[in-house]
Amino acid sequence: MNLRSTYCCPESGCDHAPLEQDAAGLNCPNGHQFPFEPGTDVPVFASEPEGANEYAQANAAEVHDNALRWVFATFHADEQGLRERLVARIGLKKGQRILVTGAGAGNDLPYLVRALDGAGDIYAQDIAKEMLLAGVARYRTELAGSGVSLHFSASDASHLPFADGFFDAAYHFGGINLFPDIPQGIAEMNRVVKQGGNVVIGDEGLAPWLVDTELGRMLVTNNALYARSAPLSALPATARAAKLSWELSNCFYVIEFQASTEELSVDIDVPHVGTRGGTIRSRYFGRMEGVDPVLRDRVYQEAQKRGMSRVAFLESALRASLAKD
Ligand SMILES: C[S@@+](CC[C@H](N)C(=O)[O-])C[C@H]1O[C@@H](n2cnc3c(N)ncnc32)[C@H](O)[C@@H]1O
Ligand SMILES: [Zn+2]
Numbered sequence: 001m002n003l004r005s006t007y008c009c010p011e012s013g014c015d016h017a018p019l020e021q022d023a024a025g026l027n028c029p030n031g032h033q034f035p036f037e038p039g040t041d042v043p044v045f046a047s048e049p050e051g052a053n054e055y056a057q058a059n060a061a062e063v064h065d066n067a068l069r070w071v072f073a074t075f076h077a078d079e080q081g082l083r084e085r086l087v088a089r090i091g092l093k094k095g096q097r098i099l100v101t102g103a104g105a106g107n108d109l110p111y112l113v114r115a116l117d118g119a120g121d122i123y124a125q126d127i128a129k130e131m132l133l134a135g136v137a138r139y140r141t142e143l144a145g146s147g148v149s150l151h152f153s154a155s156d157a158s159h160l161p162f163a164d165g166f167f168d169a170a171y172h173f174g175g176i177n178l179f180p181d182i183p184q185g186i187a188e189m190n191r192v193v194k195q196g197g198n199v200v201i202g203d204e205g206l207a208p209w210l211v212d213t214e215l216g217r218m219l220v221t222n223n224a225l226y227a228r229s230a231p232l233s234a235l236p237a238t239a240r241a242a243k244l245s246w247e248l249s250n251c252f253y254v255i256e257f258q259a260s261t262e263e264l265s266v267d268i269d270v271p272h273v274g275t276r277g278g279t280i281r282s283r284y285f286g287r288m289e290g291v292d293p294v295l296r297d298r299v300y301q302e303a304q305k306r307g308m309s310r311v312a313f314l315e316s317a318l319r320a321s322l323a324k325d
Contacts, residue, residue, distance in 0.1 A: 002027075006151070006166070007034075010045055010159040018163070034161075037129065037154065042136060045155035047129045055126075061105035061134030068107070075248040079107070082247060086173060087111040089200050089256055096168035097121040099192060101157040101185070102175030104128075106135025109143060109150065112171070118147040123167070125155045158184040165194040170259070177203045177225045183234040190236045193259035200256050205230050207250040219251060230255055238262060277309020 008016035009028040019026040025035035026043050034043045048056035054063060072079050087108065092098060094117040100108060103124035112122050126132040136152050143150060155161050157172070158181050170189040179185040189199050204225040210216040211227075219226040230244050230253035240258040247254055268280040278286070303313035 005043075007043060007045075007153065007161045008163050010155065010161040016161075016163050019161075037133065040133070040136060040152075042132065042152045042154060043161075044129065045153060045161045046127060046159065047154045048127050050130070053128070055104070055128035055131045057130055060128060060130040061138075064105060064131065071248070075251065077248055080111075083108055083111045083173075085247070086200060086202060086254065087115050087171070089254070090115070090169045090171055090198050092116055092120070092169060095119045097166070098123070099160075099162070099167045099170040099189070100124045101160075101170065101172045101189060102126055102179075103135060103152075104131045104174065106132075106139045108171065108173060109135065109139045113143050113146045113148045116148045120147075121149045121151065123151045123153070123162070125153045125157065125160070127154065127156050129154045158188060160188045160192055162192040164191055164261075167193045167197060169193060169198045169200075171199075172201045172203075174203055176201055176231070177205070177228050182231045186231070186234050187236055190239065190259045190261065195260050195262065196240070197259045198256065199259055200254065202247060202252055202254040204228060204251065205253040207246045207253075210250055226251060229253070236261075238264065272309070272311075275304070275309060277311030282311060 002020040002022055005019040005021040005026050007019050007026055009019055009030070009032055010016070011028065011030075011032050014028055014030050014032065017029055019028055019034070025033060027033050034045050036042060037044055050056055054060060068079060072082070090098065092112070092115040096116060097120060098112060098116075100112065100122060103109070103126050106124060109122060109124065116122070124132070124135060126135070132152055132154055140150060153161060157179060170193050172189070176182060176185055186201070189201075193199055204223065205228040206216050206219065206226050208229070216226070232242065232244060232255065235242055235255070235257060238260045240260050242255065242257040245254050246252060271277070271279055299314065299317075300310055303310045306313065308316070
């Protein structure tokens with residue numbers, strides 16, 4: 001029997017069409033098929049070829065655990081404290097639905113489950129099947145009975161298999177520096193979160209005042225990703241309430257914003273009362289060719305003499321000249 005899935009087609013041209021589920025996987029009305037990873041209910045939309053990087057290899061989760069232990073010991077931090085603080089920033093409420101991109105082996109899942117307080121849905125995605133399936137093995141059973149449903153998919157964070165506004169919030173930690181197209185990854189989180197929902201993103205990146213210090217240089221020599229700066233310019237132009245801060249001794253940036261696809265509320269047609277005149281729109285779209293600067297100064301003086309703004313004077317002079325011809 002075919003069931004309607006909560007996943008949508010991420011292929012371009014399919015406009016996130018809802019998928020139907022059968023025993024083998026998820027199917028798009030336009031013929032795209034996304035099989036379940038054998039022996040699991042995890043749909044595979046995209047995945048790195050085995051061996052493509054450190055996350056797409058058989059022992060990836062153990063290697064990652066070891067790297068994390070080193071990071072937390074280095075910054076005198078404990079993993080639980082950091083993850084609890086980051087998850088608290090999302091402001092989750094009981095019953096909500098959250099997306100975790102680049103979820104890796106699922107280290108944030110227990111904290112997200114706790115924050116959802118007995119009810120809700122967590123969709124965890126990662127492009128490395130090896131990491132994701134380790135997360136399934138670690139947490140599917142452990143977190144069963146929490147009242148929170150876990151949904152795992154192998155997919156690309158830059159082409160998410162979800163409808164617009166499907167989530168209450170989105171969260172990412174530790175992998176966005178590696179996304180090949182960071183603006184696209186953030187745009188996707190903004191797209192799939194409902195208007196006003198919280199997005200929290202963190203990764204390596206020194207606070208600017210540490211960049212030119214010996215500690216900063218040592219960290220960057222150790223791992224070039226510490227040289228990354230918080231990708232604020234990659235936020236969508238419609239983002240609201242953006243905040244930037246740092247964690248782990250100011251060596252990991254954390255960006256928070258509220259998702260929105262609505263244009264900012266700006267009236268570009270308010271006339272300026274004063275010497276210059278015009279509006280934000282006319283000053284931008286109405287720019288004209290350069291003229292003799294002596295003539296320009298005479299025009300400005302004449303406008304002042306007549307008590308008109310420069311724009312009002314120029315517009316009246318140009319209209320008069322056109323009317324004459
Ligand atoms: C350092 S691990 C962090 C894992 C986890 N978030 C954590 O905090 O433990 C980075 C993860 O990002 C994933 N990743 C990188 N590019 C991705 C993409 N385009 N889409 C989804 N996941 C991606 C990697 O496969 C890897 O599992
Ligand atoms: Zn499709």
